[in-house]
Amino acid sequence: MGYTGSIDVVRRYIQTLKPRRKALAKATIRYETAPGEQAQADWAYCDRFLDPNGETVPVYAFVMVLGFSRMLFVEFTTSMDLPVLLERHKHAFEYFEGSPAIVLYDNMKQIKLGLGQFNPLLMDFAQYYGMVPKTHRVRRPRTKGKVERMVDYVKDNFLTGRTFIDLTDLNTQARHWMDRTANVRIHATTGQRPIDLWQLEKEKLTSYKSIPPYQISSRELRKVSAESFVHWGGSRYSVPPEHVGQTVLVEVRQGQQRIVIRSNNLVIAEHNQAAGPGLCIAEKAHLDALWKLSLGNTNPPPVPRWHVTFNEVVQVPSLSSYEEAAR
Incomplete structure (x- = not known):
């Protein structure tokens, strides 16, 4: 045989439990830490x-x-x-x-x-x-x-x-x-x-x-373009092509004219900072790797402007230009 009393009595009793539950939810053990911790x-x-x-x-x-x-x-x-x-x-x-x-x-x-x-x-x-x-x-x-x-x-x-x-x-x-x-x-x-x-x-x-103070300057997240470059300060900087489509961290520390590009806290590329906007700073290894990923085992075309050395300022054509040259 079940409960035969008034439902209002049950409701009033339940209402008395709610403040108690809220109070218990706020219970906190004070955590003290050791010096310097x-x-x-x-x-x-x-x-x-x-x-x-x-x-x-x-x-x-x-x-x-x-x-x-x-x-x-x-x-x-x-x-x-x-x-x-x-x-x-x-x-x-x-x-x-x-x-x-x-x-x-x-x-x-x-x-x-x-x-x-x-x-x-x-x-x-x-x-x-x-x-x-x-x-x-x-x-x-x-x-x-x-x-x-x-x-x-x-x-x-x-x-x-x-x-x-x-x-x-x-x-x-x-x-x-x-x-x-x-x-x-x-x-x-x-x-x-x-x-x-x-x-x-x-x-x-x-x-x-x-230790010397940590040098902080401009740091921003950038997405790697399909051509394996990131845009920074009006210029482009190459990264290894396996990072295409990823979001990477680009940083320049105060007093250093170097661009450092990181992915998952690992440095994936470093370049000298461009002298001005509108320039393209590329590493030859990045361009060669991009060519192989895009067009397989074909050799890069012998076009002088495509031959670059580390941190040389170059003008890099689009992927469609590579494909046209390989035909």
């Missing part, structure tokens, strides 16, 4: 402001906190592009006087190309500083709660009611606030000042001064 980083949108030219621009806060000491770094930008993100990392490491073993992020689009695949530029940067990038579990952002709380702290304690002239002025005020307020207060969780615990933690960081 981890930092957490995040972006925060901070509204739109008038720049000195009278234009309204978005302002973002880059926030990084060391896990052990809770030492905080914040810097404001008008872009969240990956080169901007990495430059903020450099400034944070300089402020902390070192880099941690791990940096924990959310699944921000700047650092991920796909599920589980980090941007090769981020990986190159991370390897240079000897750190490992990690992201929090999907739908589990509380695993990086330290930086989430610091984002709220920056907005509530620093930004609220703040006036500034421009981005430089805002960042100058932010540095003063970090040194005079954020990092010298008694932290609610540790019961100590971040700057005092940082004196212990910095001994475990990889010294920022021990």
